[in-house]
Amino acid sequence: MHGTTILLIEVGALLFALGMLGRLGRRxxxxxxxxxxxxxxxxxxxxLIPLSASEEFIEIGAEIGVILLLVMLGLExxxxxxxxxxxxxxxxxxxxxxxxxxxxxxxALLLGWGWQAALVLAGITWVSSSxxxxxxxxxxxxxxxxxxxxxxxxxxxxxxxxxxxLPLVTAVLAGAGLLGxxxxxxxxxxxxxxxxxxxxxxxxxxxxxxxxxxxxxxLLSVLGLTLFVAxxxxxxxxSAAVGAFLxxxxxxxELAHSAVQMLSPLRDLFAAVFFVFFGLSTDPAAMPxxxxxxxxxxxxxxxxxxxxxxxxxxxxxIALPGQVRAGLALMPRGEFSIVIAGLAVASGVxxxxxxxxxAYVLITVxxxxxxxxLPDYTWFKKFVxxxxxxxxxxxxxxxxx
Amino acid sequence: xxxxxxxxxxPGIGVRHDLVTSSGRTVGVVSHRNGRRDxxxxxxxxxxxxxxxxxxxxxxxxxxxxxxxASLMLGQLSGLRQQAAxxxxxxxxxxxxxPFVGRRLGDTKARTRTSASIVAVLxxxxxxxxxxxxxxxxxxxxxxAVGTRQGLDGVTAILAGDHGD
Numbered sequence: 001m002h003g004t005t006i007l008l009i010e011v012g013a014l015l016f017a018l019g020m021l022g023r024l025g026r027r028x029x030x031x032x033x034x035x036x037x038x039x040x041x042x043x044x045x046x047x048l049i050p051l052s053a054s055e056e057f058i059e060i061g062a063e064i065g066v067i068l069l070l071v072m073l074g075l076e077x078x079x080x081x082x083x084x085x086x087x088x089x090x091x092x093x094x095x096x097x098x099x100x101x102x103x104x105x106x107x108a109l110l111l112g113w114g115w116q117a118a119l120v121l122a123g124i125t126w127v128s129s130s131x132x133x134x135x136x137x138x139x140x141x142x143x144x145x146x147x148x149x150x151x152x153x154x155x156x157x158x159x160x161x162x163x164x165x166l167p168l169v170t171a172v173l174a175g176a177g178l179l180g181x182x183x184x185x186x187x188x189x190x191x192x193x194x195x196x197x198x199x200x201x202x203x204x205x206x207x208x209x210x211x212x213x214x215x216x217x218x219l220l221s222v223l224g225l226t227l228f229v230a231x232x233x234x235x236x237x238x239s240a241a242v243g244a245f246l247x248x249x250x251x252x253x254e255l256a257h258s259a260v261q262m263l264s265p266l267r268d269l270f271a272a273v274f275f276v277f278f279g280l281s282t283d284p285a286a287m288p289x290x291x292x293x294x295x296x297x298x299x300x301x302x303x304x305x306x307x308x309x310x311x312x313x314x315x316x317x318i319a320l321p322g323q324v325r326a327g328l329a330l331m332p333r334g335e336f337s338i339v340i341a342g343l344a345v346a347s348g349v350x351x352x353x354x355x356x357x358x359a360y361v362l363i364t365v366x367x368x369x370x371x372x373x374l375p376d377y378t379w380f381k382k383f384v385x386x387x388x389x390x391x392x393x394x395x396x397x398x399x400x401x
Numbered sequence: 402x403x404x405x406x407x408x409x410x411x412p413g414i415g416v417r418h419d420l421v422t423s424s425g426r427t428v429g430v431v432s433h434r435n436g437r438r439d440x441x442x443x444x445x446x447x448x449x450x451x452x453x454x455x456x457x458x459x460x461x462x463x464x465x466x467x468x469x470x471a472s473l474m475l476g477q478l479s480g481l482r483q484q485a486a487x488x489x490x491x492x493x494x495x496x497x498x499x500p501f502v503g504r505r506l507g508d509t510k511a512r513t514r515t516s517a518s519i520v521a522v523l524x525x526x527x528x529x530x531x532x533x534x535x536x537x538x539x540x541x542x543x544x545x546a547v548g549t550r551q552g553l554d555g556v557t558a559i560l561a562g563d564h565g566d
Contacts (some may be wrong), residue, residue: 076413076434085412134413142415144431144441144451156412197508257434322449385446 002270006053014043014051018272021372029368031132031137033334034362036272040279041287041358058277064227065274066342067244068267069335071226073130073159074248075256075263079199080158082249085153092150093157097342099304101126116172117350123165124341124357125301129334129365130155132226136329136369140376147313147322151329154312162336163192164285166239169340173347174237184237189239194196195246195325203252212258222251223266241339271335278338279358286355294359302364304370305330321384325375332368337361417441438462471528491553492523493560495542500562507534515555517548 021035043051051058105124108118133155137143164185171184198206210221226247233243251259309327318326341357344350374380409417411431419429419441427443433452441451459463483550495502501509522529522536523543529536546556 079408081412085410130413141451141454143411143414144419144429144439144443144454148448149411149417152412303522318449319447321447325450381447 003053005056010051010054010387011057014039014276015269015272018276022272029369031135031332031334032272033129033132033275033338033364034366036275037279037338037358038342039360040276041282041284042275042279044280045283046137055280058273058280061273062277063240063268063274065267065272065277066227066241066272066339067230067280068263068270069131069274069339070241070244071222071230071248072260072267074245075251075260077156077159077249078252078256079196079203079249082156083196083200085156086160089153089157092154092308092315093161095311096154096158097126097161099308100301103111103301103304104297107293107300111352113350117344117353119169119172120344120349120353121356122342123162124333124337124360125297127158127162127333127336127340128155128305128330129239129332129336130159131371132332132334132365133329136372138311140373142325145317145322145325147309147318147326150313150316150318150396151204151326154194154308154330158336159245160192163242164188166242166340166343167237169343170234170239173343173349175347176237180237184194187236188238188242191233191248192242195250197250199250203250206250207253210255212254215262216254218258219262222263223249239343243286274342275335275338278342278345278354282354282358286352287359290352290356291359294356295363297356298360298363298367301333302331302368320387321375321381324384325372328368328372328374331364331371333364334359340383407546419443435501440465467527471523473525487549489550489553490520490545490547491557491558493544493546495538495540495544495559498562499538499560501538501560502540504538504539505534506532506536508558509556510558511546511559514559515548515552517546517552517556519544519546519556521545522527 014155018032019034019038021039022032025032025035043049043333101122105118105122107125108121109115113121133151137145137151142148159340167184167188168181172178174183176184212218212220226244229247230240233246234240248256306324306327309325309330312322313323313326336359338361341354343363344357345354375384402513404420406418409419413434413543415431415433417429419433421427422489426445429441429451431439431441436459437456439454439456441454444450444452461551474547506519509519520531521544522532522538524539524541527535540552544556544560546553548556
């Protein structure tokens with residue numbers, strides 16, 4: 001047998017297994033992300049069935065997966081949406097960053113991992129998963145809820161912040177030091193601002209450059225442009241992911257809509273490969289020792305996310321039940337945390353980071369959507385109503401004379 | 402009279418429009434970027450939460466809008482009837498043998514001849530509000546006219562084709 005035939009067999013069996021897992025997950029109402037990670041763990045080094053011939057293929061597929069995840073994220077937001085709610089949502093975003101990045105960084109320092117690892121872990125605990133949360137909100141029929149815009153604007157700020165955070169981490173991990181990181185950050189800030197301004201002012205011109213009518217040409221040109229820009233961004237140490245995100249933002253209107261429809265299946269395919277790859281590069285034997293720390297970190301940062309949601313929703317005048325719903329909804333961490341951890345793993349900064357990140361994401365992404373359902377139970381509603389009644393009577397009553 | 406419809410952007414999803422009714426209930430529509438829309442009703446106890454999100458297809462949304470629009474139009478007309486004494490509203494069915502089937506509203510010269518106005522036409526359960534002079538009548542149209550008793554009788558006669566002059 002030749003290498004390519006084994007590769008076909010391995011990749012085929014892997015994808016088929018993922019498909020079955022995804023179906024199983026949907027039946028129990030679980031996001032496929034943890035299942036893909038577990039599959040990766042099972043197939044990797046020291047796992048049950050090691051894949052050998054297809055490793056290189058999966059590695060490249062994973063790289064494309066990250067790029068597609070990010071370009072789709074950019075396509076979902078229009079530039080005016082990103083900038084438009086910046087002013088009103090910035091305080092909530094700041095609370096979010098402080099409450100959730102600091103515990104991660106502190107935790108890494110506590111483990112004695114050094115400041116690079118602290119920077120990485122801060123990002124992992126900071127960013128909620130836009131994909132998982134948007135899906136949970138839709139599944140629970142909460143898109144019309146008054147706290148939903150608050151949740152979404154926190155997610156938008158996080159995603160936008162990633163455009164500045166990723167280049168910094170990329171440069172720092174590449175060994176450029178803090179000074180190099182600041183330089184990459186400066187390049188990223190300028191590029192992001194330039195792209196946002198261009199997208200708001202000339203979005204139509206950029207988009208009319210590519211025709212919506214020819215599906216094949218559109219697919220090739222959007223995919224080509226994305227990969228090209230991502231590659232150039234990586235070459236400039238601004239992170240390939242950020243380059244892809246910016247391409248997504250720059251495209252708008254009808255073009256973005258068709259591009260979303262066309263790239264979605266590709267994204268699903270390669271994103272699954274990416275999650276598997278991350279699981280692959282983690283040795284299952286390294287998991288048990290980090291399980292307890294990961295659980296502790298997950299508990300801590302899920303609580304801080306609840307706090308973030310409550311504070312952010314309260315600022316927008318949402319009542320207590322809505323505040324709790326916002327807090328619980330924000331808990332799952334997912335694709336971004338894995339993207340950040342993936343960068344760290346590629347640079348070999350701290351061997352314990354990958355298993356910790358895997359366990360951490362597994363815990364939050366499984367328990368988050370389940371806990372998000374809590375406010376829908378009657379006992380919970382009763383409890384919150386009683387709390388509201390208590391806080392209402394606790395307020396000083398107007399003096400009766 | 403004016404109702405405040407609030408628009409809230411939902412980044413990455415679409416927009417939400419909602420309004421608070423005079424009875425204190427909140428109703429809204431979530432318009433998804435991909436063209437989908439949900440009608441949402443809010444909880445009375447917890448006004449931040451929606452009780453139900455009902456997805457509507459294009460046809461369903463259009464039908465619902467028509468029903469709401471039609472009831473509104475007729476409601477406004479009956480309100481008008483009560484407001485101005487001596488001014489009446491009447492629905493006049495276009496008789497099958499009317500000379501105006503297939504002809505334009507302008508041809509009736511109804512307003513100049515009777516000083517009553519044709520303010521709407523009901524066709525297939527649809528309301529065509531304030532039709533212009535170039536509006537073309539079809540069989541089975543029902544004309545809503547506003548005017549004095551005499552004027553309305555004149556419109557009825559014109560549409561039936563037996564106006565003397």
